[in-house]
Amino acid sequence: MTASEPTITVRQAKASDEDAVVGFTTDTWSDREGNDYIPRVFSEWIETDGETQRTFVLDVNDGEDIAGICQAVLLSEYEGWAQGLRVNPTYRGRGVSKQLSNAMFNWCRSQGATVVRAMVFSWNVAGLGQSRSVGFEPTTEFRFTHPEPNADSEPKLTVKPDATAAWSFWQESATRDALRGIALDEVESWSLSALTRAQLVAAADEDRLLTVFDGKTVGFTYRTRTFEQQTNSDSDSNSNSGSDSDTETWTEYAVAAWESESAAEAVYRAIEADAASIGADRTRVLIPESARWVGDTAAARVPIADEPDFVVSANLTDPTIGTR
Missing domain, CATH: 3.40.630.30 (Gcn5-related N-acetyltransferase (GNAT))
Structure with missing residues (x-):
């Protein structure tokens, strides 16, 4: 590692991370209608973290910045759910999203889950590609009616x-x-x-x-x-x-x-x-x-609804999931 490369590590999120997280999630999808929900729910996520929920961030140089965020939730004794994975634009292209995904996989596995699922908007091609690269497989697609x-x-x-x-x-x-x-x-x-x-x-x-x-x-x-x-x-x-x-x-x-x-x-x-x-x-x-x-x-x-959504899943009984 050169002197110019930051040290990026995964840790549990804390309240003091809020300003940094809000700073890079406010305009996540600037080219689409609707804003990201992360700024609204971040403080609640921190308050409710526990045995069935864990919020992670990517810490840059021991508190200098936050490079990403995600959350894992246990929906049942064996089902995990991955959500809110966002990467700070400053650190995109470094493969850091895999660190977040692996943290979610390994935490869910440690809590007894055998499967982790996630939802990806059908228009989010980058998100779908990222999910496949870390071990998620296509599961189903659905649409909302009103x-x-x-x-x-x-x-x-x-x-x-x-x-x-x-x-x-x-x-x-x-x-x-x-x-x-x-x-x-x-x-x-x-x-x-x-x-x-x-x-x-x-x-x-x-x-x-x-x-x-x-x-x-x-x-x-x-x-x-x-x-x-x-x-x-x-x-x-x-x-x-x-x-x-x-x-x-x-x-x-x-x-x-x-x-x-x-x-x-x-x-x-x-x-x-x-x-x-x-x-x-x-x-x-x-x-x-x-x-x-x-x-x-x-x-x-x-x-x-105008567009469908995809669901992907990862089999946590596969020992390679969480190590990619």
Whole structure:
């Protein structure tokens, strides 16, 4: 190493890193609408780090600067989630992002995880390439849809909160196969984890499960997170608006699955009525990305996000993951 080359090491993030991190993440995607969410959530990340979450930074010359940031979260006993990987433009091209990825992999493995997943926006070609270089493999792709809450919506098919029927349908559905068994996580925003029967049972008990019948089970969905978001925030990015504008109530449906166009319409009408019943202003529903599901959604006259998103995963039982 020459005298001009900085020493860059990975360590756990701390509160005093905030100014440096905000400095290089404010305009992460300056060529696109919506701002990076890192400046808004950094302080919360530091406060909530613990046994199921760890935020890392790349320290330059023992506190001189911060070259990057990322966070790893445990979503279950065996599932890790990688998010927020950003590299300071000053240090790009040095391969330092691999240090962050390896830190996340090794921490998740030490906590008992056997898989780590991450989401990459479909337009983020550089991010997708970086993820492949460290050991992530393509897993699935999805798109968000946005049915509008409407108290007058009436599904033409029967809708009941039947967890057993929904679980049986999910187990055999093309939706499950396309999504590799994952759906929006119930706790961690902007993350996906394995859908379990227990989640559907809890959703049914809390009147959040919508199972659609046409003689037999033909579809289902269930409501997960409900939250407030500023009205000028980008609906499909975890953005940081930095203003005091009015807020809207959003509610998410972890996945929507159906077997036919008529079932899709019933699922969406049920979502519209359900969202209205809890006072939601906007919705976000996850579906697989393909002509079939997007086409059925369009036929039901439901707004669709402009672009899909990718999910990648790394198998932590592979000893080479975390060493590349």
